[in-house]
Amino acid sequence: MxxxxxxxxxxxxxxxxxxxxxxxxxxxxxxxxxxxxxxxxxxxxxxxxxxxxxxxxxxYLDVPYHRCRTGLNHLAFHASSRERVDEMTRMLKERGMKILYENQHPFAGGEDYYAVYFEDPDRVKVEFVAPSP
Ligand SMILES: [Zn+2]
Structure with a gap:
């Protein structure tokens, strides 16, 4: 613990x-x-x-989730490597999922920050981020 x-x-x-x-x-x-x-x-x-x-x-379904409102914006998960981020990106695309900030991918979080951003079915933002170099 x-x-x-x-x-x-x-x-x-x-x-x-x-x-x-x-x-x-x-x-x-x-x-x-x-x-x-x-x-x-x-x-x-x-x-x-x-x-x-x-x-x-x-x-309680009448008000849908929106990540710009007060409350949860996104969940971020550790990736083991940049290659793993790339692999996940491929798999997400194969599943027909939309990659967020695709024009800045994989540096939408900044230079030296290697991540893929996408959305869950309720449009909760999900981030999968490689270790810092
Ligand atoms: Zn984040």
């Missing part, structure tokens, strides 16, 4: 099936294992941290 590291993050999603499909694929690529699964949600765990995705109740 490392005090202070994130224990878990829980995110409500508008369409659990779509989110499970995307996050299941992406997190498995990163080495996460399916952790908990029930009819309203699923989680995946790596080390001592897990991410939980839960279906939003119908009565």
């Amino acid at each position: 490392s005090e202070g590291l994130l224990h878990h993050v829980e995110i409500y999603v508008s369409d659990l099936e779509k989110s499970e499909s995307f996050w299941g694929w992406f997190l498995n690529e990163l080495g996460y294992q399916s952790y908990q699964k029930w009819n309203k949600g699923q989680s995946w765990k790596l080390g001592e941290t897990y991410l939980v995705f839960v279906q939003t109740e119908t009565e």
